[in-house]
Amino acid sequence: MEIYLPIAGMPVNVFLIIGLGAAVGVLSGLFGVGGGFLLTPLLIFSGIPPAVAAASDTNQIVAASASGALAHKRLGNVDMKMGITFLIGGVLGGTFGAQLVRVLRGFGNYDFTMKIIYVIMLALVGGYMLIESINALKGTKKKAAAPAEEKPSGFRAFVAKLPFQTEFKQSGIRTSVLFVVGLGFMVGCLAAMLGVGGGFITMPAMVYLLGMPTIVAIGTDLFQIVFTTINVTIQQAIANHTVDIVLAILLFCGSTLGAQVGARLSKYFKGEQLRIILAIIVLIVMAKLVMSLVMTPDSLIHLKAAGGGH
Amino acid sequence: MKLFKKGAALICALLLVFGFAGSALAAGVDFSMTPGTVDVGMDFAGTQVKVTGTAPEGSNVIIKATAPGHPQGLARDGKVSGLWMTVETATVKGAPGMYQVWTSGSINDIPAAAQKEMGVDPEFSAIMNTAEVTTKDGEKTVTLTGDRAEVYLKGLIDIYKEKGLYTINEGTVQVNNGSFEAVLDIPASVPRGELSISVYAVDQDGTVLADITKPLMVQDVGLVATLGHMAHENPVAYGITAVVIALATGLTAANLFKIIFAKIFKDEGVSAGH
Numbered sequence: 001m002e003i004y005l006p007i008a009g010m011p012v013n014v015f016l017i018i019g020l021g022a023a024v025g026v027l028s029g030l031f032g033v034g035g036g037f038l039l040t041p042l043l044i045f046s047g048i049p050p051a052v053a054a055a056s057d058t059n060q061i062v063a064a065s066a067s068g069a070l071a072h073k074r075l076g077n078v079d080m081k082m083g084i085t086f087l088i089g090g091v092l093g094g095t096f097g098a099q100l101v102r103v104l105r106g107f108g109n110y111d112f113t114m115k116i117i118y119v120i121m122l123a124l125v126g127g128y129m130l131i132e133s134i135n136a137l138k139g140t141k142k143k144a145a146a147p148a149e150e151k152p153s154g155f156r157a158f159v160a161k162l163p164f165q166t167e168f169k170q171s172g173i174r175t176s177v178l179f180v181v182g183l184g185f186m187v188g189c190l191a192a193m194l195g196v197g198g199g200f201i202t203m204p205a206m207v208y209l210l211g212m213p214t215i216v217a218i219g220t221d222l223f224q225i226v227f228t229t230i231n232v233t234i235q236q237a238i239a240n241h242t243v244d245i246v247l248a249i250l251l252f253c254g255s256t257l258g259a260q261v262g263a264r265l266s267k268y269f270k271g272e273q274l275r276i277i278l279a280i281i282v283l284i285v286m287a288k289l290v291m292s293l294v295m296t297p298d299s300l301i302h303l304k305a306a307g308g309g310h
Numbered sequence: 311m312k313l314f315k316k317g318a319a320l321i322c323a324l325l326l327v328f329g330f331a332g333s334a335l336a337a338g339v340d341f342s343m344t345p346g347t348v349d350v351g352m353d354f355a356g357t358q359v360k361v362t363g364t365a366p367e368g369s370n371v372i373i374k375a376t377a378p379g380h381p382q383g384l385a386r387d388g389k390v391s392g393l394w395m396t397v398e399t400a401t402v403k404g405a406p407g408m409y410q411v412w413t414s415g416s417i418n419d420i421p422a423a424a425q426k427e428m429g430v431d432p433e434f435s436a437i438m439n440t441a442e443v444t445t446k447d448g449e450k451t452v453t454l455t456g457d458r459a460e461v462y463l464k465g466l467i468d469i470y471k472e473k474g475l476y477t478i479n480e481g482t483v484q485v486n487n488g489s490f491e492a493v494l495d496i497p498a499s500v501p502r503g504e505l506s507i508s509v510y511a512v513d514q515d516g517t518v519l520a521d522i523t524k525p526l527m528v529q530d531v532g533l534v535a536t537l538g539h540m541a542h543e544n545p546v547a548y549g550i551t552a553v554v555i556a557l558a559t560g561l562t563a564a565n566l567f568k569i570i571f572a573k574i575f576k577d578e579g580v581s582a583g584h
Contacts, residue, residue, distance in 0.1 A: 003352055010499065011356070062553055062556035063559045067561055067563070108385030108396035112395040234550060256564075260571075294392060294393060297394055301387075302387070303384065
């Protein structure tokens, strides 16, 4: 069954899009991670123009994270001071990112830039997960964890020297406002460039670099994701006309069902084995993106800014 | 009463004169299309338009569908440090946004002069001569010529061919005793606005006996029109609408799951984890 996407300006198979959303939703439910970093590349592989894929994915993350954020807020897991400080950077970064997308599309190099960032990001995330889970399976978890502990302490010393140190009572930490705003800016910018929530950066940064309790980090991350992606959706609509509501809703229908299935399945599997599978999937997607960058394209000429217009 | 009779006679005379003039213009070729417009709605995946008409007996019939060309931004890839990226951009003006031809016979049987007269161009080479390719050199706009322009034009033709916008369909018009019939495949990527549908009747010597051109309107309808228009004309409202719909859908789905899971699994369901 085909449905016409009004902003992408093309018909798509409804079941393919819901299926992609569901597949990424299952992974997201299984591993407790957001699926944005997989969903955007998979949409691109399916022929959706990259700018429309990223902006519409951001739109569906608004839907996917709203209820979780609300639930964590009710449970008192959101550090509001941290969340709002982070959002100052997040909103600025998202607004800057959407403008950056516009400029890069003007030069015809948005697709290239986003693919490069994706390759670096997926290589880091996939590589780290693979090594960590292989080590865990071998029983050498302690050795692997050792350097991770050293690194943050050095980094924390650097952050401690930054100006505007302030107390974040709920997280029980003291850190520089500049660092939190800077982190928010980077995450906001990535949300606009790649169509991701940025949990894969925010979570380790909050837990390892800032030393926040994991549950408060999860709640605060979800809180910031909702508002960062709301801002990015509006900014993309204004700067690039690339938000396809129909695509976003289809993706959400798939991802929300998939996430429920995934979360229930996760009880029956071992964490390390699952993480190896996710790592391999992430690395395969990365390899496919690398191929598209190094292989000679079928045609050297392409439309400068596909999608988002008639 | 006398005045009424005189008036009626005058109207009849005028109708006769214009009636003859009209048929003289059409000169033996006419056609109609079903449907009369192409509506792009949520279920649009390309469509078919049936063309039926009359042409002088024994003639070959050629149907041509063209769309006006809007300036098209193109990018050329080059290898930089082993990676393929855009190294130059250009704008092509004057290339039709659609160029499809359906014929009753082989296009090669039509003499070059007749092909030129009809603007029927199997290799799309006329586009190469009429379209203009420009690029930016700093602040200046430079017109590209020769090979540098040809790369872009050939690239654009390939893109349009792949989208089904540039096609040559030989032997697809059925001619029978002075009438003809064809089914035009209109691709999903058809440009919005007015298409020109021309029908030509060509005799066996390659002389164009008659031709007629009619417009075919391609328009967005329903949700495609509403959302597409809003996204471009009022992007702030569109962005806010997208956010409100996402929040409403997200929260409704979460509550639905809670109700369903409370009944099936006797729990409150699980967070999406985003």
